[in-house]
Amino acid sequence: MIDIQILRNDIGIAKDKLLSRGFDLDVATFQSLENARKELQVKTQDLQEKRNSISKEIGILKSKNENTDLHMKSVNAISDDLKAGESELAELQGKINQFMLDIPNIPHESTPIGKSESDNKVLKTVGEPRKFTFNVKDHVDIGAQHGLNFDLGAKLSGARFVVIEGKLAKLHRAITQYMLDTQTDKHGYKECYTPYLVNSDSLIGTGQLPKFEADLFSLSHNESKLYLIPTSEVTLTNFVRDEVVKLSDLPIKLTAHTPCFRSEAGSYGKDTRGMIRQHQFDKVEMVQIVHPDKSYDALDEMVSHAEFILTSLELPYRLLSLCSGDMGFGAAKTFDLEVWLPSQNTYREISSVSNCEAFQARRLKARFKSEDGKNLFVHTLNGSGLAVGRTLVAIIENYQNEDGSITIPKALVSYMGGIEKI
RNA sequence: GGAGAGCUGGCCGAGAGGUCGAAGGCACUUCCCUGCUAAGGAAGCAUACGGGCUUAAACCUGUAUCGAGGGUUCGAAUCCCUCGCUCUCCGCCA
Numbered sequence: 318m319i320d321i322q323i324l325r326n327d328i329g330i331a332k333d334k335l336l337s338r339g340f341d342l343d344v345a346t347f348q349s350l351e352n353a354r355k356e357l358q359v360k361t362q363d364l365q366e367k368r369n370s371i372s373k374e375i376g377i378l379k380s381k382n383e384n385t386d387l388h389m390k391s392v393n394a395i396s397d398d399l400k401a402g403e404s405e406l407a408e409l410q411g412k413i414n415q416f417m418l419d420i421p422n423i424p425h426e427s428t429p430i431g432k433s434e435s436d437n438k439v440l441k442t443v444g445e446p447r448k449f450t451f452n453v454k455d456h457v458d459i460g461a462q463h464g465l466n467f468d469l470g471a472k473l474s475g476a477r478f479v480v481i482e483g484k485l486a487k488l489h490r491a492i493t494q495y496m497l498d499t500q501t502d503k504h505g506y507k508e509c510y511t512p513y514l515v516n517s518d519s520l521i522g523t524g525q526l527p528k529f530e531a532d533l534f535s536l537s538h539n540e541s542k543l544y545l546i547p548t549s550e551v552t553l554t555n556f557v558r559d560e561v562v563k564l565s566d567l568p569i570k571l572t573a574h575t576p577c578f579r580s581e582a583g584s585y586g587k588d589t590r591g592m593i594r595q596h597q598f599d600k601v602e603m604v605q606i607v608h609p610d611k612s613y614d615a616l617d618e619m620v621s622h623a624e625f626i627l628t629s630l631e632l633p634y635r636l637l638s639l640c641s642g643d644m645g646f647g648a649a650k651t652f653d654l655e656v657w658l659p660s661q662n663t664y665r666e667i668s669s670v671s672n673c674e675a676f677q678a679r680r681l682k683a684r685f686k687s688e689d690g691k692n693l694f695v696h697t698l699n700g701s702g703l704a705v706g707r708t709l710v711a712i713i714e715n716y717q718n719e720d721g722s723i724t725i726p727k728a729l730v731s732y733m734g735g736i737e738k739i
Numbered sequence: 740g741g742a743g744a745g746c747u748g749g750c751c752g753a754g755a756g757g758u759c760g761a762a763g764g765c766a767c768u769u770c771c772c773u774g775c776u777a778a779g780g781a782a783g784c785a786u787a788c789g790g791g792c793u794u795a796a797a798c799c800u801g802u803a804u805c806g807a808g809g810g811u812u813c814g815a816a817u818c819c820c821u822c823g824c825u826c827u828c829c830g831c832c833a
Contacts (some may be wrong), residue, residue: 341814358789369802376757392813409789484784494742541823561749561786602748682787690768692786 318417318679325351334423337641339432347416354409361402364395400432418521419528422676424641425613425650431640436639437653439512444626444633446657447715454721455660456713457591460485462721463713463739465592474649476589477581477596484708484739488725489599491526491732492708493574494627496601504622506572506603511552513575514543519555522681524647524673531582534596535562545578550699553604562606564685566614569606572702593665599705605698606683609675612696613650616672620652623668624702627669630726632711633657635664647673654703656711667707670700 323331324347332342361446371392375385423428440474457465464482471478500506514536520526525533525547534545546552553571564567577600581587588594603622607615620636627634639651648671655664678684678694687693716724724738733739 355789358802364791365802368813375813379757389813396813563749661788690784 321607429640432642436640438638440636442635451719453659456710500572500704506570549573549575549602558681603702651676668701
């Protein structure tokens with residue numbers, strides 16, 4: 318949620334900035350809601366004050382056993398107006414809240430302006446793509462002989478599901494363990510195990526709801542509805558929902574390995590081959606809850622934490638600054654890491670690291686007590702460190718051999734029980 | 740699944756329809772005292788959102804908030820209903 322004060326004070330600037338990410342702010346609607354709210358709130362609060370003070374007098378009179386008929390009369394005279402005002406105001410504030418929840422974050426000034434992914438800015442390219450002396454295969458073809466089984470996934474669940482068997486499943490697990498160990502032991506994140514099902518409050522907090530319900534899987538449970546997490550950013554970031562944390566507790570650095578579930582609504586026909594885009598995939602997520610002054614330092618730090626995995630796995634990649642039009646709903650600034658996929662002869666996203674500034678914190682009511690005792694919103698950041706499935710794909714493809722075997726990256730050999738090739 | 744108890748400010752805890760945003764304690768902040776890593780004294784100390792004033796802040800003022808939502812009432816932390824969560828006992832269970 319963006320700061321409503323920005324809309325009250327400087328809606329023109331907000332409109333321009335939001336337009337740069339393709340969101341057309343409905344200024345007229347906001348202003349008419351806001352004007353109505355102002356008038357109604359003043360009127361209603363005025364009536365409430367009247368009622369409260371008369372009621373207080375009634376209490377005093379009654380304690381002295383005096384007559385209260387006159388006071389009762391005057392309070393009754395305003396009661397209809399008051400009730401109507403209160404319910405109208407509640408409705409209006411609900412509308413304003415809905416309006417606010419649907420507005421994406423305002424891009425940071427350093428975010429490149431652009432419409433689509435073609436406007437993203439490549440900041441650097443790291444590592445040389447390997448020169449192959451044979452025809453490269455994609456991970457689907459190589460994986461087939463190693464237990465990467467899309468047919469079985471389809472039989473069990475449907476399209477965009479996969480079963481991984483044998484040594485490849487072990488490799489998948491090894492990747493996960495390596496990432497978690499690195500982010501905890503080396504980079505100082507606290508490892509967490511979190512629910513995979515969350516309530517709607519959590520998803521509103523991080524910005525997936527109410528706008529992106531179609532992207533989520535949900536289950537009904539008794540009367541209530543639970544959602545499968547699309548990323549553990551949701552659970553980890555919601556640790557601080559409705560909390561006022563101590564200044565000394567910042568930064569909070571959390572990591573978790575969880576499956577992620579995405580309906581991939583609207584991506585029909587995209588990446589249908591292979592395990593680039595699945596309904597279920599694993600991810601090691603990094604989340605930081607930080608002091609507002611430190612969030613951009615933290616962002617750079619988190620990018621380096623994700624990069625470390627790629628460099629230590631010796632995978633070629635590049636770093637992009639996403640343009641305004643390509644960023645996620647809650648982000649003010651996002652860096653993407655893209656890994657080289659030889660079969661596609663291109664780089665594909667494997668990590669996304671974002672600073673949401675106070676956008677999520679406002680929804681979450683996640684605050685800290687500042688030095689002068691004020692409750693201020695924290696800044697929240699999240700990033701993949703990394704997506705496990707796509708890392709498996711990258712390893713299969715970049716480490717493939719002519720005979721169809723896959724060399725295990727050095728960093729993972731110990732996690733594979735000493736196996737160097739599968 | 741059954742039975743019961745509970746949910747009050749950063750924490751503990753009183754309050755059982757009227758002058759309660761809420762006693763008291765702890766923690767915290769400032770000041771005083773004290774020749775010492777302690778003790779004592781004074782004051783302050785919830786949050787959100789409005790309105791006024793203002794360049795802004797400070798300030799003044801109002802409203803709301805005692806798990807959440809609804810209801811009764813002139814008036815609800817207090818009474819009623821629904822829901823959520825926590826704890827205890829029984830049952831079942833990885």
